[in-house]
Amino acid sequence: MPSMLDAVVVGAGPNGLTAAVELARRGHSVAVYEAKDTIGGGARTEELTLPGFRHDPCSAAHPLGIGSPAFRELPLDRYGLEWLHAPLPMAHPFPDGTAAVLSRSVAETALSFGPRDAGAYRRLVAPFLGKWDSLARDFMSLPLSALPRDPVTLARFGLTGLQPSSWLLRERFRDDRARALFAGLVAHVMAPLGGIATSAVGLVFALAAHANGWPVARGGSQSISDALAGYLKDLGAAVHTDYEVKRLDDLPPARAYVFDTSPTALARIAGLGGAYDHYRYGAGVFKIDYALDGPVPWAAQEARRAGTVQVGASSRAIARALHQASRTDQAPDSPFLITVQPTLADPSRAPEGKHVFWAYGHVPNSWTGDLTDAIEGQLERFAPGFRDRVLARATAGPPELARRNANYVGGDIACGAASGLQLLLRPKLSLRPYNTRHPAVFLCSSATPPGPGVHGMPGHNAAKAVWRHLRSTS
Numbered sequence: 001m002p003s004m005l006d007a008v009v010v011g012a013g014p015n016g017l018t019a020a021v022e023l024a025r026r027g028h029s030v031a032v033y034e035a036k037d038t039i040g041g042g043a044r045t046e047e048l049t050l051p052g053f054r055h056d057p058c059s060a061a062h063p064l065g066i067g068s069p070a071f072r073e074l075p076l077d078r079y080g081l082e083w084l085h086a087p088l089p090m091a092h093p094f095p096d097g098t099a100a101v102l103s104r105s106v107a108e109t110a111l112s113f114g115p116r117d118a119g120a121y122r123r124l125v126a127p128f129l130g131k132w133d134s135l136a137r138d139f140m141s142l143p144l145s146a147l148p149r150d151p152v153t154l155a156r157f158g159l160t161g162l163q164p165s166s167w168l169l170r171e172r173f174r175d176d177r178a179r180a181l182f183a184g185l186v187a188h189v190m191a192p193l194g195g196i197a198t199s200a201v202g203l204v205f206a207l208a209a210h211a212n213g214w215p216v217a218r219g220g221s222q223s224i225s226d227a228l229a230g231y232l233k234d235l236g237a238a239v240h241t242d243y244e245v246k247r248l249d250d251l252p253p254a255r256a257y258v259f260d261t262s263p264t265a266l267a268r269i270a271g272l273g274g275a276y277d278h279y280r281y282g283a284g285v286f287k288i289d290y291a292l293d294g295p296v297p298w299a300a301q302e303a304r305r306a307g308t309v310q311v312g313a314s315s316r317a318i319a320r321a322l323h324q325a326s327r328t329d330q331a332p333d334s335p336f337l338i339t340v341q342p343t344l345a346d347p348s349r350a351p352e353g354k355h356v357f358w359a360y361g362h363v364p365n366s367w368t369g370d371l372t373d374a375i376e377g378q379l380e381r382f383a384p385g386f387r388d389r390v391l392a393r394a395t396a397g398p399p400e401l402a403r404r405n406a407n408y409v410g411g412d413i414a415c416g417a418a419s420g421l422q423l424l425l426r427p428k429l430s431l432r433p434y435n436t437r438h439p440a441v442f443l444c445s446s447a448t449p450p451g452p453g454v455h456g457m458p459g460h461n462a463a464k465a466v467w468r469h470l471r472s473t474s
Helices: 014-024 106-112 118-128 132-139 151-161 165-172 176-187 198-212 222-234 263-270 301-305 315-327 372-382 398-404 457-473
Strands: 007-010 030-033 088-093 099-102 238-240 257-259 284-292 306-311 337-340 355-363 390-396 441-443
Touching (some): 014 030, 014 222, 014 257, 014 457, 088 301, 099 176, 099 198, 099 301, 106 118, 106 198, 118 165, 132 151, 132 198, 151 198, 165 176, 176 198, 176 315, 222 238, 257 263, 263 441, 284 372, 306 372, 337 372, 355 372, 390 398, 441 457
Parallel strands (some): 007 030, 030 238, 257 441
Antiparallel strands (some): 088 099, 306 337
């Protein structure tokens, strides 16, 4: 190892590993330091319940991972990453036993909304169909460091996406099937439906499904992190685990330091004082990982074929649950749930005939209560007999999630509130969000654009800022 590294990366989550890969593949000397004894951050897989049941403690379904411009440039398939698909990307069941679906097919999706909204949905997505590659690269590279590849499509997306989703739902759709499904898509980043640019969130998730699906990684989300680390090591970089960094002096000399951490942790470690005191963290989540004796007995047949299932009776119920979790100190009585059924696509994740299942609901940041009964009450409402299938469960509220991953401050799995201007301009109002007041220190976590999800784009984008610094100091 050279006496002076080009870059040191703190945190071996998907964004830190992606930043390290981008630097190493351009010939820079890089080392990664991770506080946990294994790599992965928000992309891990562990036996949390019973032997042979492989759970994802954090992220499980990856609509933005399979379509990530960063991941698509890397030979991750050579290092074991394989995407697997359930028959349907997503379903949203209703209390009457029917469901709306988000399918690879626009026609099937529109049909599930009913005759009054089918045409409206087709018109909403039509300008962007077949343009995922250019749109994703432009949208996920904001703020742009170069001219957009497709400025007309990006501008059209912006005109629609900048609207609060509550406006879009009211103006575009007449019935609640489409409204509820789209509201649930926005809730994946825990954004209040009335917030600026929340329509963009729902639209991105919908377009991702039509372009590439909502897959899981074979063997679990750990496969994503392992593929990045395998490629990184072949590029000559070192990855050090079980190494907690409390201050910059704990790290070897380097020309640049890149942090896949929360802004709060970065400021503390790098001695940046109150640089991020303005930064807000959002609602937390309460998550349960289940080992099941059989598949979830959803009343809606479509939900039995879907890799991801949203559980919310109506758009109003979803909005109310989001409001309670983000604006009050009380957990919702009827939480909106996001659930994933990995073994529909990857039976190897559980013993033969058994299943793993994952569900979470939103709760106030740092909430210390137990949402198990409320979550399972919701599941029983839409999947009668669910509790009879449970062999074991592992629960994690905000304190436990923060212990698992320090970036989940107060249980906020988005590493920052996705509301107001902070949805677009995070962690600060700047065209250089990855830079800090220290010229050699950079931030690359999901607290930077384009935000949360396992797609590596914050790391990819931050690496560009680091390249500019390394060129200017060489």
